[in-house]
Amino acid sequence: EAVxxxxxxxxxxxxxxxxxxxxxxxxxxxxVQATRAQAGAIYVTVEQNGRxxxxxxxxxxxxxxxxxxxxVDPSQLRQVLESIRRDSIPFGHSIIGQVxxxxxxxxxTDAQADPRVPRNASALIPVHSLILCPLRTRGRTLGxxxxxxxxxQAVFDSxxxxxxxxxxxxxxxxxxxxxLYDVLADQQRLEQELAVAREFQRMLLPGRxxxxxxxxxHAMSEPAKVVGGDFYDIFEVDRDHVGLVMADVAGKG
Numbered sequence: 001e002a003v004x005x006x007x008x009x010x011x012x013x014x015x016x017x018x019x020x021x022x023x024x025x026x027x028x029x030x031x032v033q034a035t036r037a038q039a040g041a042i043y044v045t046v047e048q049n050g051r052x053x054x055x056x057x058x059x060x061x062x063x064x065x066x067x068x069x070x071x072v073d074p075s076q077l078r079q080v081l082e083s084i085r086r087d088s089i090p091f092g093h094s095i096i097g098q099v100x101x102x103x104x105x106x107x108x109t110d111a112q113a114d115p116r117v118p119r120n121a122s123a124l125i126p127v128h129s130l131i132l133c134p135l136r137t138r139g140r141t142l143g144x145x146x147x148x149x150x151x152x153q154a155v156f157d158s159x160x161x162x163x164x165x166x167x168x169x170x171x172x173x174x175x176x177x178x179x180l181y182d183v184l185a186d187q188q189r190l191e192q193e194l195a196v197a198r199e200f201q202r203m204l205l206p207g208r209x210x211x212x213x214x215x216x217x218h219a220m221s222e223p224a225k226v227v228g229g230d231f232y233d234i235f236e237v238d239r240d241h242v243g244l245v246m247a248d249v250a251g252k253g
Contacts, residue, residue, distance in 0.1 A: 028058040037147035039063040044143040064125040067094040129155035137172040194226040
C-alpha cells in the first residue's frame with residue numbers, strides 16, 4: 001500500500017513536471033511520513049576526485065550530523081550541522097558511507113549503544129534509532145536513504161525496515177528513470193542547438209557565384225556530421241578581379 005501510494009504521488013507530479021530535484025523532495029517527504037520518522041534525508045551518489053561519494057540532496061526535520069567524527073570539538077557541532085547539505089561523504093566513511101559501500105540496509109535499534117553512531121551527533125540531536133537503506137538499481141548504488149527517530153516512544157523495528165526497503169526499491173527505479181530522462185533531454189537540446197548551428201553555417205556560405213564569362217563555378221559543402229569546419233566564398237573584388245576563399249576551421253568543438 002505504501003509503495004502504491006508513493007507511485008501515485010510521483011505520477012501526479014510527473015505528468016506536469018519531471019526533474020530530479022522535485023522527485024527527490026517528493027520521495028523524501030513521503031518516506032519520512034510512511035515510516036513515521038522525526039527526520040530523514042536522501043543522499044545521492046556523486047563523483048569526488050574520481051571516486052564515489054554521497055551528498056545530502058534533501059533533508060527533512062532535525063537530522064543529526066551522522067558523518068561527523070567523535071573527535072570534533074563540541075563547540076563546532078553547530079557548524080557541522082549546518083554543513084550536512086554541503087559536505088560530501090566518501091563511500092566507506094561514516095555509517096552512511098559504509099551502507100553505500102556494502103549495499104545492504106542497516107537497522108539500528110539502540111543508537112546510544114552502537115559504536116557506529118557518532119556520540120557527537122547524539123550530543124547535538126539525540127538519536128534513539130535509525131534505518132539506513134541503499135538506493136540500488138542495475139547493480140549501482142544511486143544513494144542512501146536515512147530515517148532517524150520514530151515518532152513517540154517507539155523505536156524502528158524490522159517491519160519499518162521492510163517498508164523502507166520496499167519504498168527505497170521504488171525510489172531507486174524512479175530516480176534512475178528521471179536521470180535517464182535528463183540525459184535524453186540534454187541530448188535533444190544539443191541536437192536542436194546543432195541543427196541551429198548547421199543552419200547558420202549554411203547561411204554563411206554563398207548562395208550564388210559571380211557570373212564570369214568563360215568560367216563555370218560550382219561549390220558545395222556536406223558535413224560528415226551535423227556541422228563541419230569547411231568554409232568557402234567567391235566574390236567580386238573589382239571589375240577585373242575575383243576573390244576565392246577556401247578554409248577549414250580548426251577546433252570548432
